[in-house]
Amino acid sequence: MSGIVDGRVVIVTGAARGIGRGHALEFAKQGAKVVVNDLGAEVDGTGSSGAAAEVVAEIEAMGGEAIVNGEDVSDFDGAERLVRAAVERFGDLHVLVNNAGILRDRMLVNMSAEEWDAVIRVHLRGTFAPLRHAAAYWRGKAKAGEAVDARIINTTSSSGIYGNPGQGNYGAAKAGIAGLTVIAARELERYGVTVNAIAPAALTRMTEGLIPSGANADPDDIAPLVVWLGSAEARGITGRVFNVRAGVISVAEGWHAGPAVDNGGRWDPAALGEVIPALVDKAAPNALTNGQIPGREA
Numbered sequence: 067m068s069g070i071v072d073g074r075v076v077i078v079t080g081a082a083r084g085i086g087r088g089h090a091l092e093f094a095k096q097g098a099k100v101v102v103n104d105l106g107a108e109v110d111g112t113g114s115s116g117a118a119a120e121v122v123a124e125i126e127a128m129g130g131e132a133i134v135n136g137e138d139v140s141d142f143d144g145a146e147r148l149v150r151a152a153v154e155r156f157g158d159l160h161v162l163v164n165n166a167g168i169l170r171d172r173m174l175v176n177m178s179a180e181e182w183d184a185v186i187r188v189h190l191r192g193t194f195a196p197l198r199h200a201a202a203y204w205r206g207k208a209k210a211g212e213a214v215d216a217r218i219i220n221t222t223s224s225s226g227i228y229g230n231p232g233q234g235n236y237g238a239a240k241a242g243i244a245g246l247t248v249i250a251a252r253e254l255e256r257y258g259v260t261v262n263a264i265a266p267a268a269l270t271r272m273t274e275g276l277i278p279s280g281a282n283a284d285p286d287d288i289a290p291l292v293v294w295l296g297s298a299e300a301r302g303i304t305g306r307v308f309n310v311r312a313g314v315i316s317v318a319e320g321w322h323a324g325p326a327v328d329n330g331g332r333w334d335p336a337a338l339g340e341v342i343p344a345l346v347d348k349a350a351p352n353a354l355t356n357g358q359i360p361g362r363e364a
């Protein structure tokens with residue numbers, strides 16, 4: 067096993083199946099030592115099984131090195147144990163891929179607080195907690211004068227950055243992850259850590275019924291970009307979000323300030339009727355659910 071991430075130590079969360087399994091296998095093929103984290107949940111986050119062990123067995127059968135980790139990524143202390151497990155077993159940590167996720171789709175008018183909390187917890191807290199502990203580890207190394215060339219790759223979704231009805235909880239969490247990516251990139255640059263995110267599209271159990279079966283959307287097509295982002299070569303790229311499906315990769319361009327008006331002081335609300343519609347007309351429209359700007363489809 068050798069390639070573009072030779073000798074790097076990588077944590078992939080939610081790596082028992084779907085897109086995360088593809089990440090773990092490709093990192094191993096490219097020479098990395100992999101911590102295969104997964105609590106083996108159903109798609110809605112309930113239950114647990116030992117599926118991560120199968121991925122570790124696959125990596126070992128290829129001649130690679132990997133260990134199983136069954137922590138819940140949204141458990142703050144569990145996430146600390148996850149980071150510690152990588153360092154204790156493999157001596158260091160270079161790449162954290164936050165991929166674990168669940169779905170509880172519901173139109174907002176019917177959504178329960180429990181459905182909201184479960185999805186926000188696994189995605190948002192489940193990205194924050196491993197990121198927080200990995201970042202503290204790398205800051206400690208940087209402060210001790212050791213070289214750090216580390217990567218965090220988060221997983222957002224078109225649902226969050228473009229907006230998909232029926233996924234208010236999931237989309238809010240995924241938009242939060244995109245925002246967290248930009249902030250973490252700015253905070254952690256000084257320690258030698260880059261932070262990027264992907265918005266993948268792939269046929270997995272999570273997207274059954276959302277992506278037509280037979281569509282060109284193999285989950286293993288997502289890993290090459292993530293492995294490259296985890297490599298030393300990607301040092302100059304941070305704070306970015308990438309759409310990726312099959313062989314197509316695009317940069318998701320973020321929010322930015324568009325056309326402006328300045329009254330030189332506080333507005334009278336009654337005066338804004340003359341101003342805001344014209345301002346909105348001048349601005350680029352929001353992207354469609356597929357990320358394209360209406361009238362400017364690629």
Ligand SMILES: NC(=O)c1ccc[n+]([C@@H]2O[C@H](COP(=O)([O-])OP(=O)(O)OC[C@H]3O[C@@H](n4cnc5c(N)ncnc54)[C@H](O)[C@@H]3O)[C@@H](O)[C@H]2O)c1
Binds near residue numbers: 081
């Ligand atoms: N499949 C797509 O088209 C698509 C699109 C956009 C975003 N995503 C995102 O990609 C990621 C992977 O999704 P997938 O399609 O491979 O789904 P999946 O259900 O096949 O895999 C998700 C994995 O996460 C694990 N997991 C869930 N909760 C966990 C927790 N608390 N701690 C540790 N592990 C946990 C599950 O056990 C499962 O193995 C998710 O973040 C998902 O939101 C997927």
